[in-house]
Amino acid sequence: xxxxxxxxxxxxxxLSLSTLIEHGFSEPQADAIATxxxxxxxxxxxxxxxxxxxxxxxxxxxxxxxxAAVPTVQVSDSSVVHVDAHGGFCPLSLQxxxxxxxxKARKHGIAALAxxxxxxxxxxxxxxxSLAEQGFIVFACTAANSYVAPAGGTxxxxxxxxxxxxxxxxxxxxLVFDQASSASARGEIQLYQREGKTLPEGWAIxxxxxxxxxxxAALAGAQLPFGGHKGSSIALMVELLAGALIGDKFSHESxxxxxxxxxxxxxxxxxxxxxxxxxxxxxxxxxxxxxxFAAVLDQPGTRLPSQRRYTTRQxxxxxxxxxxxxxxxxxxxxxxx
Amino acid sequence: xxxxxxxxxxxxxxLSLSTLIEHGFSEPQADAIATxxxxxxxxxxxxxxxxxxxxxxxxxxxxxxxxAAVPTVQVSDSSVVHVDAHGGFCPLSLQxxxxxxxxKARKHGIAALAxxxxxxxxxxxxxxxSLAEQGFIVFACTAANSYVAPAGGTxxxxxxxxxxxxxxxxxxxxLVFDQASSASARGEIQLYQREGKTLPEGWAIxxxxxxxxxxxAALAGAQLPFGGHKGSSIALMVELLAGALIGDKFSHESxxxxxxxxxxxxxxxxxxxxxxxxxxxxxxxxxxxxxxFAAVLDQPGTRLPSQRRYTTRQxxxxxxxxxxxxxxxxxxxxxxx
Numbered sequence: 001x002x003x004x005x006x007x008x009x010x011x012x013x014x015l016s017l018s019t020l021i022e023h024g025f026s027e028p029q030a031d032a033i034a035t036x037x038x039x040x041x042x043x044x045x046x047x048x049x050x051x052x053x054x055x056x057x058x059x060x061x062x063x064x065x066x067x068a069a070v071p072t073v074q075v076s077d078s079s080v081v082h083v084d085a086h087g088g089f090c091p092l093s094l095q096x097x098x099x100x101x102x103x104k105a106r107k108h109g110i111a112a113l114a115x116x117x118x119x120x121x122x123x124x125x126x127x128x129x130s131l132a133e134q135g136f137i138v139f140a141c142t143a144a145n146s147y148v149a150p151a152g153g154t155x156x157x158x159x160x161x162x163x164x165x166x167x168x169x170x171x172x173x174x175l176v177f178d179q180a181s182s183a184s185a186r187g188e189i190q191l192y193q194r195e196g197k198t199l200p201e202g203w204a205i206x207x208x209x210x211x212x213x214x215x216x217a218a219l220a221g222a223q224l225p226f227g228g229h230k231g232s233s234i235a236l237m238v239e240l241l242a243g244a245l246i247g248d249k250f251s252h253e254s255x256x257x258x259x260x261x262x263x264x265x266x267x268x269x270x271x272x273x274x275x276x277x278x279x280x281x282x283x284x285x286x287x288x289x290x291x292x293f294a295a296v297l298d299q300p301g302t303r304l305p306s307q308r309r310y311t312t313r314q315x316x317x318x319x320x321x322x323x324x325x326x327x328x329x330x331x332x333x334x335x336x337x
Numbered sequence: 338x339x340x341x342x343x344x345x346x347x348x349x350x351x352l353s354l355s356t357l358i359e360h361g362f363s364e365p366q367a368d369a370i371a372t373x374x375x376x377x378x379x380x381x382x383x384x385x386x387x388x389x390x391x392x393x394x395x396x397x398x399x400x401x402x403x404x405a406a407v408p409t410v411q412v413s414d415s416s417v418v419h420v421d422a423h424g425g426f427c428p429l430s431l432q433x434x435x436x437x438x439x440x441k442a443r444k445h446g447i448a449a450l451a452x453x454x455x456x457x458x459x460x461x462x463x464x465x466x467s468l469a470e471q472g473f474i475v476f477a478c479t480a481a482n483s484y485v486a487p488a489g490g491t492x493x494x495x496x497x498x499x500x501x502x503x504x505x506x507x508x509x510x511x512l513v514f515d516q517a518s519s520a521s522a523r524g525e526i527q528l529y530q531r532e533g534k535t536l537p538e539g540w541a542i543x544x545x546x547x548x549x550x551x552x553x554a555a556l557a558g559a560q561l562p563f564g565g566h567k568g569s570s571i572a573l574m575v576e577l578l579a580g581a582l583i584g585d586k587f588s589h590e591s592x593x594x595x596x597x598x599x600x601x602x603x604x605x606x607x608x609x610x611x612x613x614x615x616x617x618x619x620x621x622x623x624x625x626x627x628x629x630f631a632a633v634l635d636q637p638g639t640r641l642p643s644q645r646r647y648t649t650r651q652x653x654x655x656x657x658x659x660x661x662x663x664x665x666x667x668x669x670x671x672x673x674x
Binding site: 074077078079080082108109110111112114137149150151152153154155157165167175177179183209226227228229230231233236237239240241243244245246247250252272274276278279280281282283285288289291292295296299300301302303304305 | 492616639
């Protein structure tokens with residue numbers, strides 16, 4: 001059944017909100033999640049859109065997960081702002097932390113936001129875009145499910161560990177990238193499996209640590225970092241920043257804490273925020289960035305990160321989003337007792 | 338002639354220092370460069386050791402290069418510290434800037450150091466290690482010679498743009514990685530060329546933008562970023578941080594400013610420094626990091642970044658460094674009028 005129904009973004013937000021509230025999420029938690037889910041649908045990132053709602057609900061099977069958690073903040077003289085999610089979900093903690101870290105960055109030029117003890121099953125680009133939209137340069141990372149073997153290794157240890165970066169632009173949404181440290185997303189491998197196709201080389205190894213292009217063997221074995229040992233170093237950096245540095249879980253601990261294996265990683269997120277007005281004494285960073293972007297785009301075949309997402313956004317803002325009836329049925333069933 | 342002479346690290350420093358001073362470098366500039374060169378020889382990184390001295394000397398053919406430049410600092414209430422190298426070389430500016438940015442990081446938890454208008458032909462790991470040795474978490478990047486095509490593109494635009502990261506360790510030197518955003522170092526391609534070997538796939542494209550494994554075609558064409566569009570995004574990030582953000586040159590501008598093509602990139606370096614005591618309220622980040630490193634090393638075939646360098650360091654500290662007579666002759670000839 002490939003039928004779709006066209007929904008406005010307001011509809012998508014309302015549907016997300018009501019589904020989450022029915023499952024015991026507090027209004028602030030549900031609203032923050034619904035906003036993130038709606039942003040993903042708006043930008044055509046279906047894997048982080050309505051598709052995620054069941055993951056949020058299933059996450060509640062973990063004793064530690066609290067759908068009504070109230071994040072607490074710890075603000076001091078330090079430029080490092082702490083938000084403790086207390087087993088709640090990341091979007092609300094980000095809403096709480098963003099203005100605080102923005103203030104610190106404006107005042108001191110550079111600041112950091114550490115989100116602790118949070119279930120994080122959203123993408124990183126929404127918070128990176130939100131802060132970059134306010135003029136900041138932003139770097140964010142989080143340690144996620146441990147599906148990835150370190151370079152040279154044979155067993156999963158690192159998470160897919162996304163690292164995201166944002167830089168503001170003149171008169172248009174910021175440049176943002178948000179990329180896993182693994183060669184592929186886990187969902188991509190599952191897609192190859194479903195379609196009975198073989199994987200590109202370099203994505204995965206089997207349980208014996210041998211390279212494989214068989215999706216089944218890959219899912220049983222380990223994903224590989226992107227770009228060999230360089231991607232592996234980045235995955236390691238993410239574990240150190242979002243784990244060791246801020247006192248939160250590593251990916252493999254996060255995965256172990258997901259007691260019912262519902263794909264709800266519990267841990268930390270680390271964000272660095274830079275106010276460009278403290279950094280540049282001679283030129284306008286926005287003008288200079290546009291010169292660079294123009295030089296990139298002058299080469300046919302290139303595109304800027306986030307470009308495709310913003311194009312989809314324009315279409316969806318004007319026309320709404322076609323959501324599959326299957327997805328809507330699933331959400332409907334999720335709401336049945 | 339493969340003969341070598343064994344030199345102590347003191348000898349290497351003295352030789353570097355005297356050669357540079359003979360060519361008009363001020364004692365502070367020469368000493369800072371000699372220290373970096375000696376550190377590279379100590380760690381077995383020959384490409385950044387004595388081999389680099391002629392590059393420093395040749396850089397002086399650029400009108401803008403000043404071998405006796407005195408870096409000036411701009412310190413304010415901001416956590417972003419600026420050091421203007423005034424066309425001098427990076428090692429001295431780093432010596433000046435490091436204690437200042439360390440103070441800011443201790444006070445505010447996170448700080449940044451922007452080095453402006455500098456010739457930077459050293460690796461990034463010495464400054465990253467130096468700050469991590471003091472207990473900080475460090476991130477550094479600089480935009481270098483524009484040999485790399487953006488993903489999907491056909492012509493060089495980005496630099497090899499190294500990004501380096503350091504994390505302190507208990508009772509041993511910090512974990513440090515320092516990696517180019519390109520799939521290979523330019524020197525590696527030149528080595529393949531010299532040995533008449535074909536390149537691994539994925540390293541380069543020819544002047545028409547077609548993949549090539551021919552070293553000659555690669556050098557005339559463009560290097561590729563590591564890991565496809567993800568490495569390309571990192572190269573772009575480095576251009577934005579070390580270029581647009583701090584008001585310094587992009588790689589292609591830096592290359593254009595190298596009027597005699599001596600391989601002396603002029604531009605900026607951007608360093609972020611985090612004091613872990615502001616970041617972690619529950620656990621010891623050093624203990625936690627060791628747990629992670631143990632989990633990595635538990636897998637046969639893995640190693641930690643910088644591990645090889647530290648092993649070589651121990652050998653060289655004990656026994657000195659075997660330097661080729663050819664290298665010594667070259668330095669000797671460089672000193673002749």
